[in-house]
Amino acid sequence: MSISSGTEDGSHGGTRLNFYRRQQILSYSLILPAALGVLTLILYPLYQVVDISLREGRVMNFARIHDLPLGFGNYVRVLTDPQFWNSVLVSVIYVGGSIAISYAIGLGIALLLNERLPGNRILRTIVLIPWAVPGIVLGIMFLWILDSSYGVFNAMLRDLGILSADFPWFVDRRTALISVMVPTIWKSYPMITLTVLAALQSIPRELYEAANVDGATHIQKFRFITWAGIRGPSMLVLMISALGIFRDVDIVFGTTGGGPAHATETMSLYVYREAFNYFRMGTATAVGTVMIIVALMIGAIFTIFAQRSKFK
Amino acid sequence: MLNKLLLSAVFGLGVVAAPGLATAQINLTFASWQFQEPGNADWWNAVIDAFEEENPDISIEEIYIPFADYLPQMTIRFASGRAPAVMQLNEQLFGSFAAQGWLAALDDRIEGTDIATDWAAPQKALTWDGATRGVLLSNNAYQFFYNKDMLDKAGLPVPDSWESFKETAAKMTDRDAGIFGLSAVTTEHPTAVEDVHRYAIWAGTNLVKDGHYNLTSPEVIDAMNAYRETVGKNAPLGNNSSVARQLFIDGKTSMLIDGPWVWSWLEKATPEMRPKLVMGRLPFDPQLAPGGLIMNISEGLDDDIEGAAWKFITFANSEEWQRQYLLTTGQPPGRAANVLTPEDEEAHPNLAIASASALDAVPLFPKEQPIQANFTEYSSVLMEAALRLLSTNDPTEEIMEDAQSQLERAIPLD
Numbered sequence: 011m012s013i014s015s016g017t018e019d020g021s022h023g024g025t026r027l028n029f030y031r032r033q034q035i036l037s038y039s040l041i042l043p044a045a046l047g048v049l050t051l052i053l054y055p056l057y058q059v060v061d062i063s064l065r066e067g068r069v070m071n072f073a074r075i076h077d078l079p080l081g082f083g084n085y086v087r088v089l090t091d092p093q094f095w096n097s098v099l100v101s102v103i104y105v106g107g108s109i110a111i112s113y114a115i116g117l118g119i120a121l122l123l124n125e126r127l128p129g130n131r132i133l134r135t136i137v138l139i140p141w142a143v144p145g146i147v148l149g150i151m152f153l154w155i156l157d158s159s160y161g162v163f164n165a166m167l168r169d170l171g172i173l174s175a176d177f178p179w180f181v182d183r184r185t186a187l188i189s190v191m192v193p194t195i196w197k198s199y200p201m202i203t204l205t206v207l208a209a210l211q212s213i214p215r216e217l218y219e220a221a222n223v224d225g226a227t228h229i230q231k232f233r234f235i236t237w238a239g240i241r242g243p244s245m246l247v248l249m250i251s252a253l254g255i256f257r258d259v260d261i262v263f264g265t266t267g268g269g270p271a272h273a274t275e276t277m278s279l280y281v282y283r284e285a286f287n288y289f290r291m292g293t294a295t296a297v298g299t300v301m302i303i304v305a306l307m308i309g310a311i312f313t314i315f316a317q318r319s320k321f322k
Numbered sequence: 323m324l325n326k327l328l329l330s331a332v333f334g335l336g337v338v339a340a341p342g343l344a345t346a347q348i349n350l351t352f353a354s355w356q357f358q359e360p361g362n363a364d365w366w367n368a369v370i371d372a373f374e375e376e377n378p379d380i381s382i383e384e385i386y387i388p389f390a391d392y393l394p395q396m397t398i399r400f401a402s403g404r405a406p407a408v409m410q411l412n413e414q415l416f417g418s419f420a421a422q423g424w425l426a427a428l429d430d431r432i433e434g435t436d437i438a439t440d441w442a443a444p445q446k447a448l449t450w451d452g453a454t455r456g457v458l459l460s461n462n463a464y465q466f467f468y469n470k471d472m473l474d475k476a477g478l479p480v481p482d483s484w485e486s487f488k489e490t491a492a493k494m495t496d497r498d499a500g501i502f503g504l505s506a507v508t509t510e511h512p513t514a515v516e517d518v519h520r521y522a523i524w525a526g527t528n529l530v531k532d533g534h535y536n537l538t539s540p541e542v543i544d545a546m547n548a549y550r551e552t553v554g555k556n557a558p559l560g561n562n563s564s565v566a567r568q569l570f571i572d573g574k575t576s577m578l579i580d581g582p583w584v585w586s587w588l589e590k591a592t593p594e595m596r597p598k599l600v601m602g603r604l605p606f607d608p609q610l611a612p613g614g615l616i617m618n619i620s621e622g623l624d625d626d627i628e629g630a631a632w633k634f635i636t637f638a639n640s641e642e643w644q645r646q647y648l649l650t651t652g653q654p655p656g657r658a659a660n661v662l663t664p665e666d667e668e669a670h671p672n673l674a675i676a677s678a679s680a681l682d683a684v685p686l687f688p689k690e691q692p693i694q695a696n697f698t699e700y701s702s703v704l705m706e707a708a709l710r711l712l713s714t715n716d717p718t719e720e721i722m723e724d725a726q727s728q729l730e731r732a733i734p735l736d
Contacts, residue, residue, distance in 0.1 A: 178560030269510030
């Protein structure tokens with residue numbers, strides 16, 4: 011007597027395949043309602059945004075949107091508006107500068123916290139505090155810190171003899187954008203620190219020991235072990251942070267409102283102004299559509315970098 | 323048996339329907355940014371309580387929206403069909419709302435009431451497409467605030483002309499000592515736009531003249547140079563209206579031009595500082611009105627709700643409640659006649675000053691319909707110009723030419 015796992019013609023195997031297929035169908039049907047819900051929540055608003063952006067005329071009553079003719083007038087208006095291109099440039103500097111400095115600070119603190127120093131656990135908690143403060147609160151907080159008349163920063167500089175008179179950090183065109191970047195960086199670096207720290211702690215110690223035996227320099231160890239280990243998570247957290255800064259409006263709104271004279275007006279603020287100050291929902295959604303494309307591009311770039319990050 | 327069943331059914335229906343009939347209420351939604359402002363909130367709460375007591379069939383549901391969010395929040399409400407029945411606006415927002423078709427015509431209701439005959443001049447300007455669409459609740463004019471002690475110590479008299487005002491501001495400023503001749507709004511803020519208009523009008527010109535933009539005329543360029551020189555050099559930069567007022571009541575600036583509501587700020591000054599701070603009529607003409615508050619009804623309401631909304635508006639604007647408004651908030655009401663009793667005037671001389679200057683005031687902002695309909699954009703272009711004047715070395719002519727071309731492109735007047 012022999013024990014067979016199936017019939018000689020393989021029909022048992024076919025039955026097993028059918029069983030897996032049934033399981034697969036069941037799995038898909040179980041997730042289908044949730045998937046449809048998620049897709050509806052993403053695709054329907056996206057369709058609405060694109061639809062409004064293609065409607066010629068002011069859209070102030072969404073129930074009547076389909077009465078308006080279709081066209082690309084809003085896109086033409088946006089792309090020929092110098093303020094739009096100004097907002098693109100401001101966004102590039104604001105997002106790029108904030109993210110680069112946040113990463114440098116976050117990486118530095120993560121490397122420090124990765125060492126076995128006393129009080130590290132408390133320090134990790136303290137590092138998180140800025141991340142927990144809402145953007146608009148942060149904006150108001152820094153508005154007061156950097157206030158020209160009552161701000162503690164000016165008072166400090168005067169006490170140190172660096173300034174002879176109070177300086178309007180948020181009003182001077184040379185310093186306004188940098189002043190807005192300060193609270194943004196302050197809010198962004200904790201998440202970068204924690205992500206990089208987690209990545210650092212997952213790197214096997216043996217790799218460093220082996221490198222020491224091989225006589226590797228500090229730079230070589232950082233490049234081939236540390237950086238190789240943290241590159242993937244870094245790209246991920248940089249992507250999330252960059253997209254967050256790119257779309258957020260609250261810190262800029264709470265500090266400069268986009269001024270002085272559009273010097274800090276990001277694309278998000280441009281959208282806000284078009285929609286809620288000028289009632290031009292069409293151009294606002296046209297810029298919104300452009301922003302979605304830019305956000306997808308940012309996501310794609312970081313994803314490509316992240317995929318190249320595995321240890322080689 | 324059948325009769326008994328029918329009787330029970332009728333009785334049952336009666337029990338179910340009776341409470342509904344007894345409590346047939348009209349719920350009136352009312353949007354304002356003032357429900358949490360000291361003074362204004364006290365008055366609104368008192369009016370609403372008294373109105374509900376007198377009209378038990380109407381209840382008012384307050385919708386509080388902070389002023390900074392008022393325009394976007396109301397836009398979302400109107401766009402999504404959730405507009406409040408009654409709303410508070412300021413005159414500067416009136417055109418934007420009216421142009422969208424959001425405000426109901428009120429002429430049939432106003433006809434025959436004292437609003438048609440006894441209201442201050444700005445009431446006449448609350449028309450759009452040939453219909454009156456608002457009722458003026460308050461009618462403000464700027465007041466002049468100065469620190470008598472600072473001027474006395476500097477040996478300077480209280481300014482009595484536009485020229486002496488500018489000279490005094492310059493003489494009082496010692497930037498390194500943190501002392502300034504003037505408190506003004508010098509950051510991205512709508513009040514900067516008021517300042518630009520004020521400096522033009524007090525220099526004897528205007529930004530819009532004979533139905534055309536006038537920003538590049540030599541007179542306006544001179545006025546803007548005066549603004550640049552006076553505000554840019556004699557007021558701390560980077561201040562919004564709150565900080566500007568605080569600097570004045572802290573004794574760091576010697577003069578301030580602002581609304582009559584700043585009186586309540588003076589009252590909060592320290593006991594040492596309070597006697598030094600004076601509020602008076604502006605020492606040069608014309609007296610200027612930046613625009614008061616108005617009450618409006620949404621377009622397209624049911625007759626019952628619109629009737630209740632109108633009842634509420636007339637209640638709040640009755641003579642006694644307008645007197646209470648002035649006494650509680652310090653702002654002159656929409657009624658042209660003086661609502662204060664002689665006893666009130668004796669007890670509150672500041673209110674008499676504010677009332678008198680409001681009645682003499684002329685509108686600060688142009689009344690061209692395209693500007694009113696796009697006031698936020700108009701304001702934004704001029705705010706950019708104001709901030710460039712204060713924070714850059716760009717030539718005044720270039721700044722005003724840019725502003726003029728932006729306005730001509732965005733809000734053509736022809």
